[in-house]
Amino acid sequence: MDKILELKQIVKIYGEKTKNPYKALHEIDLDFKKHSFNAIIGQSGSGKSTLLNIIGTLDKPTQGEVLFNGEDISRYNKNELAEFRNRKIGFIFQFHYLLPEFTALENVLMPFNISKEPLTEEIKNRASELLETVGLENYKNTITTNLSGGQQQRVAIARSLINQPDLVLADEPTGNLDSDSTENVYQLLRKINKELKTTFIIITHDRKIAEKTDRIIELKDGKIYADIEK
Amino acid sequence: MKLAFNIAKRFLLSAKKQTIVIILGIAVGVSVQVFIGALINGLQDNLIDTAIGSQSQITLSHEGDESFIDDYQSILTSLEGNNQLTHITPSITSSGRLSFETNNENIVFKGVDFDKAEGIYNFNEKLSMDNSQIPTGLNEVALGVGLKDLLEVEIGDTINYIDNTRPGNPPISLTIVGFIDFKVLNLNNSWVVSTLQTTQQFLSINNNQVQSIEMQLKDPFEAEEVSSNLLDEIDNSSITSITWIERNQDLLNGLQGQSISSLMIQIFVIISVVLGISSVLAITVLQKSKQLGILKAMGIKDKDASKIFLFEGLLLGIFGAIIGIALGIGLLYAFDIFADTGIPITFDIGFLALSATIAITASTIAALSPALKSSKLSVIEVIRNG
Numbered sequence: 001m002d003k004i005l006e007l008k009q010i011v012k013i014y015g016e017k018t019k020n021p022y023k024a025l026h027e028i029d030l031d032f033k034k035h036s037f038n039a040i041i042g043q044s045g046s047g048k049s050t051l052l053n054i055i056g057t058l059d060k061p062t063q064g065e066v067l068f069n070g071e072d073i074s075r076y077n078k079n080e081l082a083e084f085r086n087r088k089i090g091f092i093f094q095f096h097y098l099l100p101e102f103t104a105l106e107n108v109l110m111p112f113n114i115s116k117e118p119l120t121e122e123i124k125n126r127a128s129e130l131l132e133t134v135g136l137e138n139y140k141n142t143i144t145t146n147l148s149g150g151q152q153q154r155v156a157i158a159r160s161l162i163n164q165p166d167l168v169l170a171d172e173p174t175g176n177l178d179s180d181s182t183e184n185v186y187q188l189l190r191k192i193n194k195e196l197k198t199t200f201i202i203i204t205h206d207r208k209i210a211e212k213t214d215r216i217i218e219l220k221d222g223k224i225y226a227d228i229e230k
Numbered sequence: 231m232k233l234a235f236n237i238a239k240r241f242l243l244s245a246k247k248q249t250i251v252i253i254l255g256i257a258v259g260v261s262v263q264v265f266i267g268a269l270i271n272g273l274q275d276n277l278i279d280t281a282i283g284s285q286s287q288i289t290l291s292h293e294g295d296e297s298f299i300d301d302y303q304s305i306l307t308s309l310e311g312n313n314q315l316t317h318i319t320p321s322i323t324s325s326g327r328l329s330f331e332t333n334n335e336n337i338v339f340k341g342v343d344f345d346k347a348e349g350i351y352n353f354n355e356k357l358s359m360d361n362s363q364i365p366t367g368l369n370e371v372a373l374g375v376g377l378k379d380l381l382e383v384e385i386g387d388t389i390n391y392i393d394n395t396r397p398g399n400p401p402i403s404l405t406i407v408g409f410i411d412f413k414v415l416n417l418n419n420s421w422v423v424s425t426l427q428t429t430q431q432f433l434s435i436n437n438n439q440v441q442s443i444e445m446q447l448k449d450p451f452e453a454e455e456v457s458s459n460l461l462d463e464i465d466n467s468s469i470t471s472i473t474w475i476e477r478n479q480d481l482l483n484g485l486q487g488q489s490i491s492s493l494m495i496q497i498f499v500i501i502s503v504v505l506g507i508s509s510v511l512a513i514t515v516l517q518k519s520k521q522l523g524i525l526k527a528m529g530i531k532d533k534d535a536s537k538i539f540l541f542e543g544l545l546l547g548i549f550g551a552i553i554g555i556a557l558g559i560g561l562l563y564a565f566d567i568f569a570d571t572g573i574p575i576t577f578d579i580g581f582l583a584l585s586a587t588i589a590i591t592a593s594t595i596a597a598l599s600p601a602l603k604s605s606k607l608s609v610i611e612v613i614r615n616g
Contacts, residue, residue: 058527058609079531086529097524101244111528113233159528 003070004166004199005055006031010064012050012222024050026222028064034166035197037190039210042219048203049171051219055201056089056169057081069166086115090160090198094172098144098152098159104131105140108158115163123162130158134188150181157188161198168192170202174209186212234534237525238541241518252510253549259503260554260589265561266499267581270492272573277488278450279574281481284351286444287474288457290464296395297468298322298439305443305464312463314448314456317349320440322429326393328422329401330381337377337422339393341429350446353410353423361385362408365424368431372408376418385409391422393432402432450474451486500588507589508596511546515539515600523609532605539604543597547590554589555582 012025024047032038042048053059054066057073066074073084085091090111098107108127113119131137134154136147144152153173160168170189174182186209193200202213210216218226242249292299299305302320309318322341327334344364348354353364358375362385365372373383383389383406390401404424412418430437447456453473461471475482522535559577566575 053610056527082526082529082531084529085527091527093527097520097527099521099524101240101521110525113236114525114528114530114534116233 002034003031004034004036004068006065006067006070007051007055008065008067010051010054010061010066012047012054012059013062016062024222025054025061028222028224030217030224030227032199032201035193035199036215037193037200037213038202038215038217039213040201040203040217040219041205041207041210042225046219047222048219050222052169052171052201052203055167056091057085083115086111087163088166090163090165090168092153092156092160092168092170092173094175098155100143100145103141103143104136104147104155104158107144107155108162111159111163127158127162130161131155133192134158135184150177150184153177153181153185154188157185157192161192161196164196165198167199167201170200172203172205174204174206182206182209233530234537235541238538238545241521241538242542242545248514249546252514252546253553255510256503256507256546256550256589256593257554257557259506260551260585261557261561263496263499263503263588264555264558264582264585265565267496267585268558268562268575268577269565269573270495271578271581272575274488274492275576276573278485281485282450282474283446285474286350286442287447287450287453288445288460288471289442289473290445290460290469290471291442293468293470298435298441299443299469300436301438302440302443303438305469308463309443309445309460312456312460314452315445316448317346317446319343319346319350319444320426320442321347321444322426322433322441324393324395324429324433324441326391326395328377328381328389328391330383330387330389333381335377335380336420338420339391339429340421340423341426342423343426347444350444356410356412358409358411359385362410365407365428368425369402369404369428370407371404371422371424371428372410373406374418374421375409375411376415377420377422378409380419391432396433399432404428451482451489503589504592504596507547507550507593508599511539511543511593511596512600514542515597515604519604519607522604522607523611526607526609536601536605539597539601540594543593543595543601544590547593550593551586551589555586558582558585 007028007030010025010028011023014022014024028051040048040051050059054061057076061074064074065072068084068088073081076084099110102110105127108130109119109123112123128137128140131140134157136151136154136158139147139151144155147155157173173189174185177185189200189202190212192198202209204210215229216226217224290299290305306318306320309315320343324339326337326339328337342351344353344366353372357364362372377383381389385406385408387406388403389406391404392401393399410421410423412421426440427437430439447453453475457471457473461469525535562575562577
């Protein structure tokens, strides 16, 4: 199977120029297959969020290469990175990070509007369908601050998919949801993975969620401690 | 463009109260500037008007004593095309002795074209009594109001005049048609005004000759420059010019000092308005750093992110300026009605436009530095600190 993402000798050092630099990632070598559904687990401080941020180009590695579909994205400039994030990557964060000034539908459409492509009926329908998929068809025009935590998280999921990204990165997507919502969100991500062939990398504390994925990567002290593929 | 504008608009609309407070903040600044500015301009105009508004600011005359400008009409015509001049009038000034019964007074005799001279001297306004009139016919005169008591004369009396430059001539009889209150004791006690024709006749000169051409200017402070341009234009070496500045250097210094201090006051008002706008905008930008992080994670480019705040500044500036100008005009109106100061308040569209431009530019520039800061903001910082 093709690889969507390859990490080569990734090192991340915080406070490089200070007296006590902290090495968060130690020469990580890792690759991910297309259409796969992966979990990264590990205690806090293990470097999993750092790794996810580097994959998502929100952070730069101190050393090493990140290849996306064979292309070295660590060489991109700021604008190229922004465009890359916009078109290829969907983000789901633990704290949703919706824009509180906008409605659910507008939030879902925001990544598309950022791409500055003309807004067509097709896109509007896609956004509506995504909200339907996450079960929020009745909340399209609700300002997101009036939605519950679980609903907001589902809006964030719909938003991450609007530009049909190749890769969705989720940092504790169920981190502050109750167990029912957690199960729903998991089912939803899995369904999208199957239907749209989107690759998922999910950071989670939740062993139960991790066990349902295709592959579990465990980080410990900035190193890969275990890599179990089913 | 549209993306940034829409986001900016939504940011402003979603925090309506805050937006209104900011707009009012800018508006108050603008209104203070409009109000103070108009007041200072009014005071300045008033002062200039009082000091040099009722006198000739540039006077052209023929070189040498007792000589006259020939064919003044053609010079007048060429001057009338000059848009730096507001009023132009020919005049003849002489001096002599008035006598009525046993009373005699030394006086200054001024022959003018009343239609044209009205702009400078406002004779009509200054007529002292109901039945006073402006002289129109030959040998009709109007006297400074002080001469009324000095000579013990009334309207309709006939008085005798002997000109100092024509001492041998027989006295001419003049009819008093009015008294003029010049508001200056010296003038009231010595000025006699009449038509050009009357003056030309007793001086035995042609009716196309005058002694001088008096002018007022749009900007009296440019008198020197305008004067030398006029002389070049007329190109007649026997014609000389004197400006109010040459006659009265001290007055110029005083008025210029006043002008500079007005300007300084306005500059400080503008600076404080600009600083107020900047500080308010800086805070609103800080508040939106989380949203900015989200947008950046979704791939908004730095340029577009910066534009959001520039548009916020622009929109706040535009609405602030509009409301501020309305407030400022309201204040001026109220001031004009309730505080009866007699300061002439003029609504100068140019000045209002300038105030609006300053406010809008200031708001946009004020948004510039937070906008630049926003583009340097790292997504990671925002996401980590939630």
